[in-house]
Amino acid sequence: MSNPPILLLSTPTLGDLPASDAESLYLASYLQIACPGRWAITTAQWGDNGGKLPYITHLGHHIRQSHLNNLHLVQDPDEHLSRKEKVDIECWKAYIEQNVVDLTNHTYYSLPPNYPDLLAKYQFKDLKFPESQYIPQRLRSIIKSRLQHVGLWGLGGLNSGDAADEDRQRLDEAFVVGPAGTLAPRAWSGWTAGRDMEERRKQWGEKELENTIKRVFDPLVRRLDDKSYFFGDRPSTLDLALFAQLTFMLTPALPNPLLPNLIRSTYPSLVAHHDRLFSLLFSNSYVSIPRTNDTPTSQKSYLESITSFISAPFSSSSEERNQKGEKKEKKSDQEKRFERGRWLWFTGATVAMIGYLLTSGMISIEFGSGKDDEEVYEDEEVPEESVGKEVIFVEEEVGNAE
Template sequence: MSSAVVVHTTPPLTPLPASDATSIRLLGILRLGGLSPDVTTADWSANGKPFITLDNIAIQERYLSSIPGWSDPDHALSAEQSADSLEWKAFVDGLVTDLVNHTMYSLPPNHPFLAGAQLATCPFPMNHYVPHRIRSIHRNRLRAAGMWGLGGGEEGDDSDTQRKKLADSVVVAPGGTKAERAWSGWGSGREVADRQRKFGEEALRQRARSAFDPLARKLGEHRYFYGKQPTSFDIALFAQLTLVLSVAWPNPLLANLLRDSYPTLVAHHDRVLKKLFPGGWGTISRLAPAPHPTLVESVRLYLPSWLGGPSAEGEKKKEAKDPRDIDTQKRLQRGRYLWFLGAGAAFISYILYSGLIEVHFGDDDDFEEEEGMDEWTVNVEDDDPFASLVYEDDDE
């Protein structure tokens, strides 16, 4: 019986099966290793990041060798080539990724196009904040790299741009008096915007050249970067470029630059695409995602049980459907008990050996009578010894 391998990706972006490079790279690594995994959209409520499962068990990328039938595409690389491949992967992650994210999240016409695909798979209430949080993460990164807003970014998202715009709208006289700048015609604002856009596009081209020129020289006239067969580095670069070349973006600034100035990299992308998916993106087997909860069901999840929310017994029954989950829970419970037992023993040992608490053991003879302690004597010769109980300090 063959094992079921599934890649849980971010929402699809026509014609791509996912809207991020990591999902496409994982899918490409499995296809290049000889597998044909199914694809489904990751559960946003549980884990919005792409991951791989084998028979419903999540597998990290470093353990892909445990999947039956998968072969490492880098097995033929020498030690020197493996080290060189790691360096070039870091190069792609540092430069090419920023250029791709700029196309997807910074350019105003492109982000609404991407957000539409993300919202289509987000259940309520995540569809109101998940796409904005994803964009804010990339915006912070692009701002740190100095790329946010290049080539026509949204001015409303940048407070520095707003302050500059307000500063340019007034004229400061020598005495400090401020006056509004005189209107210079209907096209004055449009001309300024066009100049800013052209300046941003040229700055973006310079950054693209610094990223793609070394890659083009590395590839040269070869089919792939390391021999006659693609490796994991070819997949890593392909996953970034296909987000730009395969999608019909409203503003294809980076795609046009690649097709005009770097035909060898575009040919490499097409070659890897044909190698992985001979019939195109439409040949990918995609599983139907789990149905989204309705508004009433979503609200019930946040209600206590006495108001109609989910009960603890119902959750336990739901978790106990799979016998493997029951065994896992038992192992985890035993592990927790052992951990607490070991922690308690270690704590008690520390208290005793540190001297915070001293414990003495001795016989009754070791205790000496304290000075000034009152003494009682009993006359054992009397018939009633308690009747002759005498207190020695008594004057009588």
């Protein structure tokens, strides 16, 4: 069975969800309402598309999200809206991206123990060396820098992997600043002082989170009011943007469901909005999403990449066989020039480095051996004039002494 023309390459699945990030869920919802039956979703590799996931291809060619409406297969969900309403949608989508996304990322990446016990296990379970050594840290560091900027990182507790930050914070709180900037240890207040302080900090963080959640979601509830969707009886891209964030928070069973529980208990209208769209788009089940296991490109393993890189320039045969035994086409002149230029560059860089080390004096090369120097020294004869002068000088000194 051939793949549909539009393919969504997303992050790995998360339980029942077809992806483990809200942006992939938004694109899946958008394609489901804009071109039903003409798209499919598949899990991409973290190294694809320069590490930027998710992304969309049309007939095997990468296409930007902003250009989706230009495809004849796609019908814009906001097409029936006026110009003023479209501007209003962009403003509210920016509000969601600036506020709701931060709360979602905090729930998954900062609030313990959701990241190590749930998200990381699904997102990076298929990573191989060396990607497993840097991709998880890179992704989490990006989220961490953003949450630190808005003051959400560490609010409500820290994960076990953030023990260094927690220890540093404890050390800062263990001392007080005295006169002239001197540090003095705090007075001891009992064996349970540390646990009590951590419990108070956690309770204070959860209270601050509740205030932040209410401050973010109250304007959305007022804007939605008692309507089915934000702009009439048809869902717009604003509804899809909010749905993606809500379904990412409400669908999985989180180890620490602070945010989902607060949404369910405080904002029933938002939960009803989510359920309404879920039923309309996916019939209350993500199994209905068209999925394919074919990806545009296959990723080589680390060992295969190194082997092919080393053996390619020294290959004497102009034809190779792939895994199916079929012959590949000969390399073009451009590919041959590229390989020659690459190895000439490596050779030039090596020669330049050796020349720099020799001319700078960092490495000196001496020819000859110590044995040869000794033989030359022994073969040298002392001039007779010098010997005579030394004898005369000694005789004169002896005569003066007498």
